[in-house]
Amino acid sequence: MTGNSTLLTIDSLFKAFGGVRAIEDVSFSLMPRSITGLIGPNGAGKTTLFNLITGIFPPDSGKITFKGKSISGKAVHDLVNMGIARTFQNVELFSSMSVLENILVGMHTRTTCGLLGSVLKTPRIMTEERRARQKAHELLEFVGLADYADRKSSDLPFGWQRLLELARALASEPGLLLLDEPAAGLNMNETDTLGELIENIRKQGITVLLVEHDMALTMKVCDQIIVLDQGKKIAEGPPREVQSDEAVMAAYLGKPK
Amino acid sequence: MIRIDTHIIACIVFAAAATAAGILIDNAYYLQVMIFIGINTLLALSLNMLMGYAGQISLGHAAFYGIGAYATAILSTTYNLSPWIALPVAIFAAVVIAYIVGIPTLRLTGYYLGMGTLGFGMIVSIIFREWYSVTGGASGFVGIPPLSIGNFVFDTDRSYFFLVWGVVLFFFIMCRRIIDSRVGRALRAIHDGEHAAAAVGVNTAKMKLSIFVLSAAMASLAGFLYAHQVYFISPGSFSFLASIRIVTMVVIGGMASIWGSLLGASLLTLLPEWLHTFADYEMMVYGLVLMLVMIFLPRGLTRGILDIYENSRKKDDR
Numbered sequence: 001m002t003g004n005s006t007l008l009t010i011d012s013l014f015k016a017f018g019g020v021r022a023i024e025d026v027s028f029s030l031m032p033r034s035i036t037g038l039i040g041p042n043g044a045g046k047t048t049l050f051n052l053i054t055g056i057f058p059p060d061s062g063k064i065t066f067k068g069k070s071i072s073g074k075a076v077h078d079l080v081n082m083g084i085a086r087t088f089q090n091v092e093l094f095s096s097m098s099v100l101e102n103i104l105v106g107m108h109t110r111t112t113c114g115l116l117g118s119v120l121k122t123p124r125i126m127t128e129e130r131r132a133r134q135k136a137h138e139l140l141e142f143v144g145l146a147d148y149a150d151r152k153s154s155d156l157p158f159g160w161q162r163l164l165e166l167a168r169a170l171a172s173e174p175g176l177l178l179l180d181e182p183a184a185g186l187n188m189n190e191t192d193t194l195g196e197l198i199e200n201i202r203k204q205g206i207t208v209l210l211v212e213h214d215m216a217l218t219m220k221v222c223d224q225i226i227v228l229d230q231g232k233k234i235a236e237g238p239p240r241e242v243q244s245d246e247a248v249m250a251a252y253l254g255k256p257k
Numbered sequence: 258m259i260r261i262d263t264h265i266i267a268c269i270v271f272a273a274a275a276t277a278a279g280i281l282i283d284n285a286y287y288l289q290v291m292i293f294i295g296i297n298t299l300l301a302l303s304l305n306m307l308m309g310y311a312g313q314i315s316l317g318h319a320a321f322y323g324i325g326a327y328a329t330a331i332l333s334t335t336y337n338l339s340p341w342i343a344l345p346v347a348i349f350a351a352v353v354i355a356y357i358v359g360i361p362t363l364r365l366t367g368y369y370l371g372m373g374t375l376g377f378g379m380i381v382s383i384i385f386r387e388w389y390s391v392t393g394g395a396s397g398f399v400g401i402p403p404l405s406i407g408n409f410v411f412d413t414d415r416s417y418f419f420l421v422w423g424v425v426l427f428f429f430i431m432c433r434r435i436i437d438s439r440v441g442r443a444l445r446a447i448h449d450g451e452h453a454a455a456a457v458g459v460n461t462a463k464m465k466l467s468i469f470v471l472s473a474a475m476a477s478l479a480g481f482l483y484a485h486q487v488y489f490i491s492p493g494s495f496s497f498l499a500s501i502r503i504v505t506m507v508v509i510g511g512m513a514s515i516w517g518s519l520l521g522a523s524l525l526t527l528l529p530e531w532l533h534t535f536a537d538y539e540m541m542v543y544g545l546v547l548m549l550v551m552i553f554l555p556r557g558l559t560r561g562i563l564d565i566y567e568n569s570r571k572k573d574d575r
C-alpha cells in the first residue's frame with residue numbers, strides 16, 4: 001500500500017463519535033505535487049478526515065503516513081513542523097492582530113526566537129525577525145494583500161480574510177496543504193483568483209488536498225477526486241470519471257428507482 | 258516600526274517624569290505612596306502578560322507575590338542571609354512552584370482555570386497563615402532588613418523610590434520586547450484562538466506554561482520589593498482579596514496594555530488613600546468608582562482615554 005513515492009498515505013482509517021461512524025475504512029494516497037479534491041454530501045466525514053490528518057484527534061484505528069513516517073498520535077503543532085498546514089471552513093484568523101502579524105505567527109515553526117532571545121534582541125534574532133518580515137511581505141504579495149499589511153485582520157472583507165488565512169498556512173512552508181472549503185463565501189471573481197492561486201501553490205512543489213462544494217472549481221483544478229459518503233469512500237479517480245460515476249450520482253441525487 | 262518608536266519615546270518621557278518626581282517630591286507620604294504604585298505596577302504587569310496578552314486568567318496571583326515576600330523575609334531575617342542571595346531563591350521558588358502548578362492547571366480553560374488558580378492561591382495563603390513557626394502566622398513576620406549595596410543602604414524613601422521605579426522601567430522595556438517578538442505574537446495568537454494557534458504550529462501548552470512561569474517570577478520580585486519596603490509582612494497582603502485586586506488593576510487599567518498596568522495600579526493604590534475622607538462609606542465609594550470606570554470605559558482606562566482623545570480629534574476635523 002505504502003508506495004515510496006507517495007507523500008501521504010491513509011490506510012483503512014476508522015473514527016467513530018459515540019455511535020456515529022464518521023470515517024469508516026477509508027484508504028487513499030496522495031502523490032507529491034498533486035491537487036486532490038475531497039467531495040461528498042454534508043456529513044460525509046470530510047472535515048473529520050481533515051482533523052484526523054492534522055492531528056486534532058487520533059483515529060480509532062488505521063494508519064496515516066506522511067513522508068514515509070507514521071504520524072498517528074502526534075500533536076497538531078508537531079505536524080505543522082513536519083509540513084502539514086491547513087485552513088479552516090470558518091476562517092480562523094487572529095483577529096486582534098495585524099495582517100502581517102498573522103503571517104508572522106504562521107512562521108512560528110520556521111523561526112526560533114524564545115523568551116530570552118526576545119528580551120536580549122541579539123543580532124541573530126534581529127536578522128531572523130527581519131527575514132521573517134520580508135518573507136511575510138512576499139507571501140502577502142503572492143495572495144495580493146501586500147497593501148494591507150498593517151490593517152487589523154478582522155477589518156478585511158471576508159474574501160480577503162480567506163486569502164490571508166491561505167497565506168498564513170503557506171508561511172509554515174508546508175509539504176501538504178489542506179484547504180477546507182476555501183471558496184465558500186467567495187464571489188465568482190474571487191473564486192477564479194483562488195483557482196489560480198491553488199495552481200501556483202502546486203507549482204511551488206506543495207501538494208494540495210481540498211474539500212470543496214464549488215464543483216466548477218474542483219473539476220478545474222484537481223487531478224484526482226475522492227468521494228466520501230457517510231464516512232466511506234465511494235469513488236476515486238480523475239474528475240471526468242468521478243463525475244459520471246453511478247455511486248456518486250446516487251449519493252448526491254438519491255438512487256434512481 | 259512606528260509603534261516601537263513611540264514606545265521608546267513613551268519610556269523616555271516616563272523615565273524623566275519618574276526621575277523628576279523622585280527628586281522634587283519631599284513629602285515622605287507621597288514618596289511612599291508612589292513606591293507602592295511602583296510595586297503594584299510590576300504586579301499588575303506580571304498578570305497582564307498572562308491575562309491581557311495570553312488570555313489565561315489567574316485568580317491566585319497573590320500567592321506568587323507572597324512567595325517572593327516570605328522567601329526573602331525568612332532567608333534574610335531568620336537565616337541572616339543577604340537579601341541578594343534571597344532574591345534568586347525567591348524567584349527560583351516561584352518559578353518551580355509555577356511550573357509544577359502550571360502543568361496540570363493550564364490544561365484548563367476559562368472558568369476552570371480561574372477555579373484552579375483560585376484554589377492554589379487559597380492553599381498558599383493558608384500556609385502563610387498557619388505555618389506559624391516559619392511565617393509568623395496570622396500576626397505576621399517582623400524585622401525584615403532594608404536592602405543595601407555595599408555601604409549604601411536603601412533605607413530612605415527616596416532611594417527606594419528610584420530602585421523600585423528603575424525595576425519597573427526595566428520590565429516595561431522587557432515586556433514590550435517580548436510582546437513584539439515571535440513569543441509575544443504566539444501568546445496573542447493563543448488569546449485570539451487556541452485551536453488556530455496550534456494549527457499554525459504554536460505549542461500552546463508550552464507557551465502558556467512559559468508565560469505563567471515568567472509572570473510568577475515577576476510577581477515574586479514584586480513581593481521581594483514589597484517585603485524590603487515595609488519590613489513587616491502578614492498573610493492578609495497575599496490573600497484571595499489581594500489576588501482579586503491585581504485582576505482589578507489589570508482590567509481597570511486595560512487588558513493587553515503595558516501602560517494600562519501603570520494606570521490600573523495607580524488608581525487602585527491611590528483610591529483608598531483619597532477615600533479616607535469618606536470614612537465609613539469608603540468601600541461603597543470605592544466600588545462605585547470601579548463600576549463607573551467599567552460602565553463608561555469598558556475596555557479599561559488606557560483604551561478608554563485613547564478613544565475619547567481620538568473621538569475629540571475626529572470632531573475637530575469636521
